[in-house]
Amino acid sequence: MNNTSLPPVIAIDGPSASGKGTLAGIVAKTLGWHQLDSGMLYRLSALAVLRKNIQPDNEAEIAEVARNLNVRFEGQQVLLDNDDVSDVLRGEEVGALASRIATYPLLRQALFERQLAFRKAPGLVADGRDMGTVIFPDAKLKIFLIADVNERAQRRYKQLIEKGISANLVALLEDLKARDERDMNRSHAPLVPAEDAIILDSSRLSIEESVAKVLAYWSEVNA
Numbered sequence: 001m002n003n004t005s006l007p008p009v010i011a012i013d014g015p016s017a018s019g020k021g022t023l024a025g026i027v028a029k030t031l032g033w034h035q036l037d038s039g040m041l042y043r044l045s046a047l048a049v050l051r052k053n054i055q056p057d058n059e060a061e062i063a064e065v066a067r068n069l070n071v072r073f074e075g076q077q078v079l080l081d082n083d084d085v086s087d088v089l090r091g092e093e094v095g096a097l098a099s100r101i102a103t104y105p106l107l108r109q110a111l112f113e114r115q116l117a118f119r120k121a122p123g124l125v126a127d128g129r130d131m132g133t134v135i136f137p138d139a140k141l142k143i144f145l146i147a148d149v150n151e152r153a154q155r156r157y158k159q160l161i162e163k164g165i166s167a168n169l170v171a172l173l174e175d176l177k178a179r180d181e182r183d184m185n186r187s188h189a190p191l192v193p194a195e196d197a198i199i200l201d202s203s204r205l206s207i208e209e210s211v212a213k214v215l216a217y218w219s220e221v222n223a
């Protein structure tokens with residue numbers, strides 16, 4: 001099967017808390033497509049590493065854990081080894097370790113096929129850091145979603161408070177800056193826009209305005 005016969009992909013990449021997941025979810029629902037939150041796979045790997053007490057610098061063992069992840073998605077629930085980990089996955093410890101181990105080429109390779117498997121008819125909206133550059137380079141539409149780091153910290157702060165999780169705005173801002181630095185400067189699959197990506201700055205856009213822009217770009221692709 002050549003790539004033109006594969007289901008279409010819309011790739012949405014960008015830094016933490018830029019709104020990728022929110023945007024991908026609404027666009028996928030609007031189009032009736034599947035969704036891949038690739039960051040979730042890195043977070044699941046990090047959580048499994050923590051639970052198995054694997055040393056964070058043991059790249060080979062971490063890749064092995066990722067290759068054998070026993071994960072199920074049931075609606076909004078994520079089950080790791082039959083345990084509902086939906087909330088714990090979003091925690092700071094897991095996110096920080098995910099960002100650290102995501103620098104390992106063996107781990108990225110271990111998750112490669114698993115991500116490709118999400119590409120099913122009628123289409124896929126995939127969000128992450130390397131969707132348009134590495135995993136789905138033939139995506140029909142590539143969005144690189146950015147937002148000012150202070151705005152992203154505010155968004156993450158509001159998101160956590162609304163979930164009843166205590167948060168510190170200054171610490172969140174520092175964490176986002178550190179994560180941006182690591183995600184953008186790693187040697188394998190760094191966070192960079194694909195050459196054919198559209199840069200969408202959502203700093204001053206509402207969620208609805210961002211969604212409308214992506215759907216308009218998609219209509220243009222098909223015009």
Ligand SMILES: Nc1ncnc2c1ncn2[C@@H]1O[C@H](COP(=O)(O)OP(=O)(O)OP(=O)(O)O)[C@@H](O)[C@H]1O
Pocket residue numbers: 014015016017018019020021022023039155156158159202205206207208210
């Ligand atoms: N354009 C927007 N305007 C205001 N808030 C937004 C906008 N887009 C997203 N948000 C809010 O920002 C928060 C972070 O969004 P989201 O979790 O989708 O980001 P993300 O880029 O997927 O983050 P991560 O990479 O860390 O998973 C959410 O609470 C979401 O509702």
Ligand SMILES: Nc1ccn([C@H]2C[C@H](O)[C@@H](COP(=O)(O)O)O2)c(=O)n1
Pocket residue numbers: 016038039040042043095098099102127128129130131179183
């Ligand atoms: N395609 C991806 C997705 C995620 N990562 C890494 C980098 C992030 O810091 C971490 C957690 O992702 P999030 O849930 O915040 O989107 O996972 C990556 O390297 N490549």
